[in-house]
Amino acid sequence: MLSVEGVSLAFGGVKxxxxxxxxxxxxxxxxxxxxxxxxxxSMLNVLNGVYHPQQGRIRFRGREFRNMDxxxxxxxxxxxxxxxxxxxxxxTVLDNVMTGRNLKMRASFLEQxxxxxxxxxxxxxxxxxxxxxxxxxxxxxxxxxPVGRLPYGxxxxxxxxxxxxxxxxxxxxxxxxxxxxxxxxxxxCRFILDVNDHFGTTIVLIEHDMGVVMDISQRVVVLDYGRxxxxxxxxxxxxxxxxxxxxxxxxxA
Amino acid sequence: MKEDIEGLDTFPKLLMHHASVHGERPxxxxxxxxxxxxWTWREFADEVRALACALAALGLKRGEHFAxxxxxxxxxxxxxxxxxxxxxxxVPLYQDAVAAEMAFPIxxxxxxxxxxxDQEQVDKLVEIHPRCPSLTRIIYxxxxxxxxxxxxxxxxxxxxLADGHARLKADPAFIEKEIAAGRAxxxxxxFFTSGTTGVAKGVVHTHGSLIGPSxxxxxxxxxxxxxxxxxxxxxxxxxxxxxxxxxxxxxGYCICCPESAETVMTDMREIGPTYYFAPPRVLENLxxxxxxxxxxxxxxxxxxxxxxxxxxxRVGGALLDGRPVSLADRMLYxxxxxxxxxxxxxxxxxxxxxxxxxxxxxxxxxxxxxYRSIGINLKQLYGSTxxxxxxxxxxxxxVKPDTVGPAVPGVELKFTPERELVVRSAGLFREYYKNPQAxxxxxxxxxxxxxGDAGYFDADGHVKIIDxxxxxxxxxxxxxxxxxxLENKLxxxxxxxxxxxxxxxxxxVCAFINMDPEAVGNWAEKRHMxxxxxxxxxxxxxxxxxxxxxxxxxxxDLALEPEIANSxxxxxxxLHKELDADDDELTRTRKVRRRFVGEKYAALVAALYDGSPxxxxxxxxxxxxxxxxxxxxxxxIADARxxxxxxxxxxx
Numbered sequence: 069m070l071s072v073e074g075v076s077l078a079f080g081g082v083k084x085x086x087x088x089x090x091x092x093x094x095x096x097x098x099x100x101x102x103x104x105x106x107x108x109x110s111m112l113n114v115l116n117g118v119y120h121p122q123q124g125r126i127r128f129r130g131r132e133f134r135n136m137d138x139x140x141x142x143x144x145x146x147x148x149x150x151x152x153x154x155x156x157x158x159x160t161v162l163d164n165v166m167t168g169r170n171l172k173m174r175a176s177f178l179e180q181x182x183x184x185x186x187x188x189x190x191x192x193x194x195x196x197x198x199x200x201x202x203x204x205x206x207x208x209x210x211x212x213x214p215v216g217r218l219p220y221g222x223x224x225x226x227x228x229x230x231x232x233x234x235x236x237x238x239x240x241x242x243x244x245x246x247x248x249x250x251x252x253x254x255x256x257c258r259f260i261l262d263v264n265d266h267f268g269t270t271i272v273l274i275e276h277d278m279g280v281v282m283d284i285s286q287r288v289v290v291l292d293y294g295r296x297x298x299x300x301x302x303x304x305x306x307x308x309x310x311x312x313x314x315x316x317x318x319x320x321a
Numbered sequence: 322m323k324e325d326i327e328g329l330d331t332f333p334k335l336l337m338h339h340a341s342v343h344g345e346r347p348x349x350x351x352x353x354x355x356x357x358x359x360w361t362w363r364e365f366a367d368e369v370r371a372l373a374c375a376l377a378a379l380g381l382k383r384g385e386h387f388a389x390x391x392x393x394x395x396x397x398x399x400x401x402x403x404x405x406x407x408x409x410x411x412v413p414l415y416q417d418a419v420a421a422e423m424a425f426p427i428x429x430x431x432x433x434x435x436x437x438x439d440q441e442q443v444d445k446l447v448e449i450h451p452r453c454p455s456l457t458r459i460i461y462x463x464x465x466x467x468x469x470x471x472x473x474x475x476x477x478x479x480x481x482l483a484d485g486h487a488r489l490k491a492d493p494a495f496i497e498k499e500i501a502a503g504r505a506x507x508x509x510x511x512f513f514t515s516g517t518t519g520v521a522k523g524v525v526h527t528h529g530s531l532i533g534p535s536x537x538x539x540x541x542x543x544x545x546x547x548x549x550x551x552x553x554x555x556x557x558x559x560x561x562x563x564x565x566x567x568x569x570x571x572x573g574y575c576i577c578c579p580e581s582a583e584t585v586m587t588d589m590r591e592i593g594p595t596y597y598f599a600p601p602r603v604l605e606n607l608x609x610x611x612x613x614x615x616x617x618x619x620x621x622x623x624x625x626x627x628x629x630x631x632x633x634x635r636v637g638g639a640l641l642d643g644r645p646v647s648l649a650d651r652m653l654y655x656x657x658x659x660x661x662x663x664x665x666x667x668x669x670x671x672x673x674x675x676x677x678x679x680x681x682x683x684x685x686x687x688x689x690x691x692y693r694s695i696g697i698n699l700k701q702l703y704g705s706t707x708x709x710x711x712x713x714x715x716x717x718x719x720v721k722p723d724t725v726g727p728a729v730p731g732v733e734l735k736f737t738p739e740r741e742l743v744v745r746s747a748g749l750f751r752e753y754y755k756n757p758q759a760x761x762x763x764x765x766x767x768x769x770x771x772x773g774d775a776g777y778f779d780a781d782g783h784v785k786i787i788d789x790x791x792x793x794x795x796x797x798x799x800x801x802x803x804x805x806x807l808e809n810k811l812x813x814x815x816x817x818x819x820x821x822x823x824x825x826x827x828x829x830v831c832a833f834i835n836m837d838p839e840a841v842g843n844w845a846e847k848r849h850m851x852x853x854x855x856x857x858x859x860x861x862x863x864x865x866x867x868x869x870x871x872x873x874x875x876x877x878d879l880a881l882e883p884e885i886a887n888s889x890x891x892x893x894x895x896l897h898k899e900l901d902a903d904d905d906e907l908t909r910t911r912k913v914r915r916r917f918v919g920e921k922y923a924a925l926v927a928a929l930y931d932g933s934p935x936x937x938x939x940x941x942x943x944x945x946x947x948x949x950x951x952x953x954x955x956x957x958i959a960d961a962r963x964x965x966x967x968x969x970x971x972x973x
Contacts, residue, residue, distance in 0.1 A: 162355075199354035204465075209583030211355060262466065 069094045069270060070115070070238060075124030077110055077294075084110040085121070085294045092238070097264055097271045099281045102291035103314065108274045109151060111291065112240050115272065116148050117141040128238075143171055147236035149227045151243045151274075157216035161207060161226050162198060164215055168233025169194040201232050204266070205259055221252035225259065232263060239263070241273040245280055253277065257284050282306070290314070326536075326571065330505035331528040333369075333406040335570040337500060340366030343573065346546055349395045352580040352588055360395055362573070365402075368482065370496050372403035375485030377495070379434060379458055379476075383408030383502070386430035386511060390414045390423065390446065391438025393552040393578045396462045396478055398566065400436045401510075401556075406500050410508045412523070413557040415909050417902075420445035424452050425521060426513050430754060431455040436478075440466040447472055505529035511754055512559045512706050523754030524559075524706045534711040534748035535567040537731055541714065542676050544596060548574035549673075551594045553585045555909075559706045560680070564598055567709075589670030597677040601684040602911060604699075607669060608691060609815055613843055629657035630694070637662075637694030642718050662695040671697050678702045678714075682912070683786070683805075685813030686722040693720065701725045703784060707763070707770055709748035713784050724783035734784065735769075741790045742776055743769040775803075792915065794825030800887040802830065804915060807888055810878065814871040815840045819900050819907075821918050822890070823926055829891040831929035833918070834868055835900055841867070856954050859895045865959050868895060872961040879964075886966035892929050893961060896922075897938060897954040904941075925956065934958060 070092040077085040085107045092098045100108045113119040115126070117136040125132055128144060136144075147168070155164050172194065173180075175187040202208055205225055210218060215226055224244060231239055244260065245253045261284055263269050275281050281288060282302040290298040290305065292314040298305055305311050329335045339348070344363030351358050360368070381387060387404050389411055391397045401411040412430055414423055416438065423445060427435070433455055437443045443461050447470075450456055461467060462478045489496065509528040513521040552565040565576045574596065579588040599607075615626050636650045646654075666672045677692070680702040692699040698717070703725035704710035712734070715726030728734045732746040745768050753759045763771045775793050776786040787793070788805040796802050804822040807830065811820035818837040824830035836859055844867065845852060852858040876889040900906040906918050919926055921940075928936035939953040 196354060199356075203354055206581070208355070208580045209587070212587070265468070266465070 069129055070272075071127045072111075072115070073125045073127070075111075075114060075121045075126065077107075077114060077119055077121045083294050085114070085291075087124070088291070088294070088296045089124075090289045090296065090299055092270060092272055093287075095264070095268055095270055096287065097260070097273070097285045099285035099288045100272065100274050100291060101276070101278075101281055101288055105293075106291040107294040108291055109242055110294075112148065112242055112272070112274060115141075115238075116146050116240055142234065145235075145237035146240065147231040147234045147238075148240035149224075149231050149242060149244060151246060153220075153223050153227055155215045155223060155227055155230065158214055160212050160214055161218075161229075162202070162211045164226055165198045165201060165229045165233050166194060168230035169197060171234060197235070198233055201229050204232075204262070205229050221248050221255075224248065224252075224256065228256075228259065228263075232267070232269075235267075236269060239269050239271045241271060241275075243274050243276065245275060245277055253280060260284060330532070331405070331500075331503035331507070332509060332532070332566070332570050333402065333500045333503060335532070336362075336366055336369065336402055339570070339573045343546060346573070347575040348569075349398060349576050349578070350592075351395050351578040352584070352591075355580075357577070357591070365395070365399065368399050369402045369406060371482055371485035371489045372399055373406040373485070373496050373499065374488035374492075375481045376400075376403055376409070376434065377407055377499070378484065378488060379481075381407055381409045381434055383499075384410070384508075386410045386412050386432050388412045388414055388423075388427055388430075388432045388435040389556065390435065390442040391416050391462070391556070392582070393554075393556055393561070393565065393576075394438055394462060395578060397436060397438060397556060398576075400460065400478075401566065405503070405509060406496060408499065408503055408507060410511055410525075412511045412513070413555075413562065414513065415555050415557040416442065417555070418445075418909065419903070420448040424449040426523065427453045427456055429523060430511065434458045434460065436460045437462070439463040443467060443470070443475065450474070503528065505532070508751065510562065512557065512562070514706050522756055522759055525751045525754050526559075526709060527751055530748050530750060531563070531567045531709050532571060533731070534709045534729065534746065535563055536571045537729055538711045538714065539568050539572045541716075541730070542596075544568065544572040544574060544676075546573040546575075548572065548595045548675070549592060550574060550576050550596045550598075551579060551585070551589050551592055551670075552576045553579050553582075553589075554598070554600075560598060560710055563710045564596070586670065590667070591670075593670060593673040595673045595675045597671065597674045599677065599679055600681040601679055601688065602682070604679060604684070604692065605688055605815075608688060609837070609840055611665070611668070612815070613839070616843070616847075626661060629661040632657050633662060633694035634690065637696060638690060638720075641693055641696060641698060642720060658696065665695055666697060669697075674698065676700065680704065680710075680725075683809040684722070685809075687813065689722045703786065705772060707750045708744055708746065708772075709750070711748060712744055712746070712772075715783075719781070719783075721779075721781075721783060724779055724785045726784065727782050728784075736777060737771075739790060740775040740777060740793070742772045742774045742784065742786070744772060745769050796824055796830070796887055797826060797828040798887065801885055802888055803885065806885070807832070807875070807879075807890065808913070810875045811871065811890075814874075816844065816867055817871060819913060821900075821913055821915055822888075823919060823929070824888060827930065830888050831926070832872070832890050832893040833922070833925065834872075834893050834895050836864065836868065836895055838899070855899070856897050856952065859897060860954065860957060865895065865957065868893070869959055869961055876961060876963050880966050889963040890961055891963060892958055894925065894929065894936070894956050894958045897956055898940065898952060928958060 073089045075085055075088045100111055102108050114121050117138040120135050173190055175190050179185045179187040207225055245256050257280055264271055287301055288305055290311050297314055298308050298311045329338050339362040345361050347359045348362040348365040349360045387409055389397055389401055404411050412426055435446055437446055437459055446459050457474055458476055459474050460476045460478055460481055464477055505528050507528055508525050509531050511523045511525050513523050550564055554561040569576050577592045579585045632653050636646045636654055639646050674697055677697055677699040700715040700720055703713035711729045712732055713725045714729050734744055736742055749770050773790050774786050775788050775790045776784055779785050788803040792804055794802045802824045807822045808820040811817050816837055817834055819835035821833040822830055838855055872890050872893055879889050880886050902909055907913055925936055935955050935957050937955050939951055941949055941951050
């Protein structure tokens with residue numbers, strides 16, 4: 069559904085990505101791994117239009133684009149979460165999830181202000197969608213709690229909920245398990261797999277925890293210093309000498 | 322109750338009666354997708370009828386048992402009622418039990434059909450299926466996560482219901498005939514006892530034995546169709562069944578199912594139940610939450626709270642009991658009601674509570690008085706699975722913190738010479754399923770049921786329970802030792818969650834203490850005391866000093882009661898882990914299995930008595946995901962000051 073061909077990205081003299089190509093198939097869980105500074109987050113930012121690569125092509129659902137901005141990406145069905153949680157801290161969980169529906173609201177400013185016509189119908193419809201996701205991710209008990217008061221693991225889950233509220237076809241997760249304890253990680257894994265299974269969402273995720281990556285992803289891209297050094301199933305990578313040298317070897321030393 | 326329900330001798334008949342008499346009133350509510358969804362009595366009865374037809378087609382027959390595993394859900398109750406329509410006997414099982422614990426009831430009652438709430442419960446049933454050849458159908462409600470299950474025995478509830486509606490349309494007379502065939506003496510439900518000792522036993526109740534006491538109690542408390550209850554305790558526990566089925570069917574009130582276990586507090590505030598039950602543990606947790614939040618409030622608020630809680634403590638209980646109170650105090654209380662008690666009741670979700678019951682364990686006098694002082698009519702109740710709950714209820718106006726009240730009308734009570742309470746009433750269970758020997762042990766030829774509880778009547782004829790008969794022991798010098806009584810006294814302190822006392826046949830009493838991690842954690846935080854986790858906190862000198870104060874206060878109290886003054890606690894230790902039902906240390910209803918704990922931690926008990934200052938412990942723990950690991954720690958043993966008995970002190 070998505071293919072990346074020969075993408076290069078540089079900030080001044082720093083080459084964040086050089087000539088990276090890979091593809092993402094419909095309905096798969098695809099992981100991007102690599103040591104710190106390998107260009108994983110940059111890659112994700114390219115995919116949802118935050119950064120524009122100097123070279124290369126990105127093809128999403130048969131459409132090629134070069135200079136897409138993040139708003140466009142969102143309206144094409146690409147949603148994401150962030151490494152360091154980007155929620156509205158003062159708003160409740162429900163309101164945060166509702167913001168994920170933002171792009172799907174059609175009512176005009178006037179209708180919204182007067183609370184009539186489409187605005188009313190839409191609100192009910194969006195609330196229902198939001199509640200379904202709240203139910204799905206089991207965060208009913210914090211529905212009315214301001215996000216800033218929640219523990220980290222739950223905030224991560226709320227962020228996932230907000231991304232899902234946009235009903236994306238492609239979901240980009242930037243380190244969804246960073247800073248979590250074992251139990252929270254297991255919960256998150258289960259939710260990611262459930263999302264993939266239940267909504268049929270294609271998922272691209274960046275993760276450091278090798279156990280998690282090997283468990284839940286079907287195929288893995290390995291980046292090192294902005295280059296792709298390997299691409300394949302978790303089993304293949306486990307025996308790949310280059311990967312072991314660049315990443316796994318270091319991590320386990 | 323205005324309506325005439327005379328002659329309606331089974332639950333299905335009562336259900337159909339309510340559906341025809343006030344079919345448009347709410348029968349059951351469930352919060353789904355954030356909104357309360359209501360089923361009227363008519364809708365509920367329609368679903369039950371259809372479901373019963375479908376269950377009959379699956380092969381469920383009169384006299385057969387079927388299992389229900391799940392939280393409080395309308396569909397669980399509908400399935401229960403549907404089975405009862407056919408004369409089959411529902412066996413609700415604890416939803417938090419591990420798979421292995423479910424195997425016994427299913428084998429014991431040769432259960433063929435089971436209702437499971439969701440994937441979690443289906444997984445457990447599938448796991449034990451090889452050991453339970455009788456199990457042929459698993460009906461599930463929530464299909465989430467079950468799409469890829471290829472198990473041939475799984476039946477989705479929706480499909481079953483659709484099938485049932487078709488059958489009902491084709492032959493509407495069938496189900497009416499089945500309902501009419503039910504008799505009061507037929508078994509209505511079977512509850513497996515939590516099994517404090519030995520294997521679980523199935524307690525068989527008939528329609529009559531459940532309806533009778535439920536009706537007496539409902540009439541005594543004037544419950545009617547306008548009442549509302551929140552069903553949040555496990556349906557497998559007879560109390561929940563009485564409150565959310567039996568009494569609801571008798572009085573026609575509405576039961577509300579919370580969204581999930583975590584949302585109970587919020588849901589309770591939204592629903593505002595008028596009839597409420599909570600075990601002391603839940604009430605205590607609520608009070609702890611309130612106290613912790615009060616400590617974090619601004620100083621004017623704290624001052625107001627302290628000032629008016631003192632007023633409430635002085636006159637609140639008297640006002641509720643209708644005893645005389647001076648005009649000045651009445652006005653002060655009214656002001657307090659406006660400023661503090663009203664808002665507090667609202668936060669607790671108890672603004673509309675007409676009657677609140679508590680039972681299951683002894684309740685701390687301070688805790689009990691707290692709720693009564695802010696105007697909540699909390700009362701104690703005594704009963705057990707075998708007696709269909711209602712044996713004693715404190716009547717309005719005669720509420721005392723240390724007794725459970727006089728017998729409910731229609732219940733006969735007496736104490737044996739061994740101080741055991743025995744009961745005879747219409748609400749007694751019929752038998753233990755397939756276990757005539759156990760039945761004969763507790764139910765004698767004259768129909769007296771031996772409760773196993775020791776106690777006595779106080780001056781007003783109220784029953785006072787002190788401990789289980791078999792746990793009442795004696796110290797080496799022959800004086801009375803009632804461990805539960807001591808443990809309860811310890812547990813009334815907010816910093817102590819559980820306590821286990823030892824002393825039978827010994828020369829002195831020693832105790833294990835389980836601190837309350839939240840209360841102690843908060844206390845430590847207030848003192849800027851860093852700690853890295855449960856074990857670290859539990860082994861702090863400061864925490865030991867805190868707990869010692871509590872223990873010594875209990876000793877001082879005990880010194881005033883001559884017959885039990887020798888039971889003062891000489892040495893104690895703070896356990897390195899919380900006692901847990903998953904480790905078999907507590908029952909599912911969170912009662913301590915004292916003997917098991919004593920055997921499991923025999924080394925610690927020995928250390929308490931041999932005078933050693935510390936003891937090393939290595940223990941197996943089972944985590945929630947079923948894996949096991951081990952923890953090790955060096956536990957310190959502390960001495961507590963004891964006091965001379967009051968008589969001796971007066972003499973000196």
